[in-house]
Amino acid sequence: MTAPIEQTVSNAASYTPTSPVVINCDIDKIYYGDFLAVRKSVVPIEKNKITGFIGLSGCGKSTVLRSLNRMNDLISVFRLEGQVTYHGQNIYARNVDPVVVRRYIGMVFQQPNPFSMSIYDNVAFGLRLNRFKGNMDERVQKALEGAALWKEVKDKLKNSGLSLSGGQQQRLCIARAIATEPDVLLMDEPCSALDPIATRQVEELMLELKAHYTLALVTHNMQQAMRVADNTCFFGVDISQGGRTGYLVEMGKTKQVFEDPQAQLTKEYVAGEFS
């Protein structure tokens, strides 16, 4: 079946936040070189909530997520027009250091990527980088507890992080990300390399983490978005200009997006017609 999701152009349904907004992502255009990857999309990320990004492959979910902490700056051809504000400050302003942005807005990647060093050193890594002067043992324990991994590794902190299972490695990466006490955690398909049990553990962890952090999550898994996301953003692909440009079709409370979608494209997507 040809996916009409790629053929219809609609304007993003506007969403009115109901909680304080930590990051307001107001993208006009994102380019990779001459390629227009994402067009007008406004995504407010609310405090202590999980905002899920769903949509077809190539609709720009990761591009938008990675623009929230300037991770895309590492790609030379990347160019963003618009504004991403963090607590009201434009993170793309000339005087803003992207390293400092990433100190407050951390990231967990699709593949668990522990460093080839001990479990302890993995967690301490960012703290040492930031010249942390406090009690390192306490902070490492706190981060591992926060990532629901402490009980499993407390007696083998000197073992390599690479000796852990995939699910444990991903929780170690989450411990590493939260050790420096960021404000926001961006997660780009954090469970895609995990089995169902490890996936459940990471999902439960996300639900615990949102008490202390604000989370944004890219997922291919609609059930996962339904299970954990408070708000859901559905992205589509516009091919009307001859390219394949991603855009926000609809954002809303997760229950509303799945049970009472406003846009026809969202209706078809959540009904499983494109998966």
Ligand SMILES: Nc1ncnc2c1ncn2[C@@H]1O[C@H](COP(=O)(O)OP(=O)(O)OP(=O)(O)O)[C@@H](O)[C@H]1O
């Ligand atoms: N570094 C890059 N250089 C050029 N084009 C890129 C780059 N990264 C992504 N793109 C393009 O930008 C568009 C959006 O990609 P992106 O990875 O953000 O989509 P996505 O929705 O996250 O996809 P998926 O679900 O497959 O991961 C795609 O057309 C992709 O080919």
